[in-house]
Amino acid sequence: MTIALTSNDLIVVHHNQPLTTSVKVAEVFGRRHAYVLEKIQGLDCSENFSSANFSVHDQEIAIGKGAKRKSKVYEMTKDGFMFLVMGFTGKKAAQIKEAYINAFNEMAEKIYGTPTARLTPPQQRHVQKRVSELAHVPGNSYRTVYGSIKDQFQVGTYKDVPADRYQELCEFLHCEPIEGELIQAETSSQGVELDSSAGTRLYVLMIHYERACQELQSLYAAARALDSKPLLRVWDHLNEARPAHKDLRRTIGSRLESNYLQRVGAR
Structure with missing residues (x-):
């Protein structure tokens, strides 16, 4: 039996980015929201990955019988969602994961249209390395650097930057493209x-x-x-x-x- 859930049931769109929330994950998987929050906060992932794929804010949520209370609510990308639910097992959980992946893909197609070529894995690693360097500059953090990429290129995550804008992304991050991807003449410093x-x-x-x-x-x-x-x-x-x-x-x-x-x- 396949669980019928649509992208409208599972996905929210912020700044042209398909996301889901910890509230929706809790509802669909039949878990307490506090349980999902605990799982997110306990994820053994890097700060780099966390900043690129999770964000948190305060929000009033329903707690039954018409009552509400303020709680932390996480928004997450498709990659963040997949990292979170890897430990959710069982036949029903597998069906929900499949429905979620389909919903993310459906919403992404509505937003972006026919998929275009994205950054290659070497380009993604290059961007990750550069973000890590910039995040250690005083006043910066992984979250602010990734956020500036999202705002500048109007994408959900840095991975969604089109391949044909890779050089522009490198210029934005003030770094040289990796060799073999785009070749740019070097000028030796003098003076x-x-x-x-x-x-x-x-x-x-x-x-x-x-x-x-x-x-x-x-x-x-x-x-x-x-x-x-x-x-x-x-x-x-x-x-x-x-x-x-x-x-x-x-x-x-x-x-x-x-x-x-x-x-x-x-x-």
Whole structure:
């Protein structure tokens, strides 16, 4: 017997991303919500995976007889769901898993249409490594870095970035594409040599410039609508600096970052 559950029963869509929730998982599998929360919080997965596939917020949930209470509720991607329910066994659980996978795929097709080529496994590992590096920069975390990718490319997870936008993703993350995927000429750095301390300060300036660009980009439309001249002037100044910043990233960015990580790791 096949369990008939539709994508509307199981899936919610936020920011064009098909997700399910801990509440829905509890309902469909016939578990207490507290049990599902405990399972999620006890998952033995990396912070990298957790940040990419789970998010939590407070929400009022029904507890029976018309009563409600505030509870933590997790939203999760298809990968997060599969990781969570691997330990849910039995014939009925297997049928529910199958229905869930079909529902995720059905909703994804409604949102994205015919599937397009996604990042290859080597490209995904490259992105994961770069996110891990950026997550250790002061002020960043896995969640904020992955969140910026989702916002920039309007995808559910970084894995949904189309393959033909891989180079754009690398530019966004300020790293070179992996060899064999996209080949880009390297330019050797010449000119002034920086000592370790000066290199660290320059790298911190670059990071804060990038963060300022990201923050102001989200405000740009509002600034135009309100004709906020001070904000628009700041935006113009940042744009003026983009070519110089891009050239620094291209020529000595990797050396500056390596130097910074070594100094931070030595503390």
